[in-house]
Amino acid sequence: MARKIPNRSGTAVSNEDRLARSRQFATSATKYAAFNQSTAAAVATEGPAVNSVDEKEPRKGQQAASAETARIDPGVSTQPLADDACSNSTETQSRTYYVRIGAKDKARIDALAERSGLGLDYVQRALVKEVRARMQKLRDTATWHEVASAARPRLTEPKGTGAPFMKSMIRLDAAHAAVLQMSIDDPLNVYGVTQLLSAFGKAVLRSEIEELARKISGIEARAVRPDPA
Template sequence: MARKIPSRSGTAVSNEDRLARSRQFATSATKYAAFNQSTAAVVATEGLAANSVDEKEPRKGEQAASAETARINSGVSTQPLGDDACSNSTGGQSRTYYVRIGAEDQARIEALAERSGLDPDYVRRALVKAVRARMQKLRNTATWHEVASAARPRLAESKGTGAPFMKSMIRLDAAHVAALQTSIDDPLKVYGVTQLLSAFGKALLRSEIEELAQQISGIEARAARPDPA
């Protein structure tokens, strides 16, 4: 007998039903090309199983470059390190940053997962991947200022605000750090690099959740329209 998973409405949803909804949503995403390239590649994967994200990955040592894969709590999964964080290139230093999530954003993720028929942890993995990619882009293009206004309020939050969501690493040299500090208007270096990176990570996570919500809404709206004769 298929294991039943309780839904928000109180009715039971089988794994087979969840899988069918996931494939239907992926088909709509492919048909209308509403997801961006990175999200579409994740959502459209064939043969997705609802519990496939339950795989456990071993922890790595803090000194190893692959420490990015460590879980920061028992309920959060992370992806392997990107090539940048693992590279042996000279110059720069690998910096670790942490991203926490508030109850409101956590609830939105769960609601979006239910709407799309995807497992919540699977959606979290996609968001983690997107945040990492955005952080690398900001570093490579020196465009931290584009997110600074959203990241600045995060610096005023108490340490440990929100639940652990992700832990990652990024390689920064002196020029990267200077650009980061300048973008956030920290000439006296009041904030540590890790604190600044975490603030940007929180801002990017909120942005990615908003983007995902808009993409899902767009797909639902287009799928509801009758096909032209």
């Protein structure tokens, strides 16, 4: 006869009942272990594929950081440094230069305006136009050396020598500036581009005053010429 063993709750449990329960626990444990092994194998198989997708696509955190950097400092370029270097190598800059005029040249302009009867303002505007055109031609043809001998003495004049005559702008890229600087004997790079432009502008102005005097002389000659009829 099977022996009844009382359990803690006070209900008698037979040895057969204990054996049956042990077998149920063992079966459940075996099924649970098999399920865990199949799940682990599936995770091990799918893991590399998920990682490869992450490697191909940029991380959201990196995109957010780049956007935040661009928002705070718009000057930071998102392009490679090589692209920036290429764009800067051909950059053209507008250079402003001032031309002053000496007392002798100013007196000569006044005399030419009075002699021609064209008016001082009109004569000065004509000179400014010619100086600008000549400076641009020197830039385009790279012939600064033709005026260098006349411009060089202007570089040694004290700053502010002469009365203000004109202010102008000219566009120069790196190649233009290099040719301009090479036209002057300046191996130690003492003079800046703006200073050189001003010196050349003074030299060109004096040359254009001479040209203006010849034009006015031609106008006067035609005026006194007798009528062929």
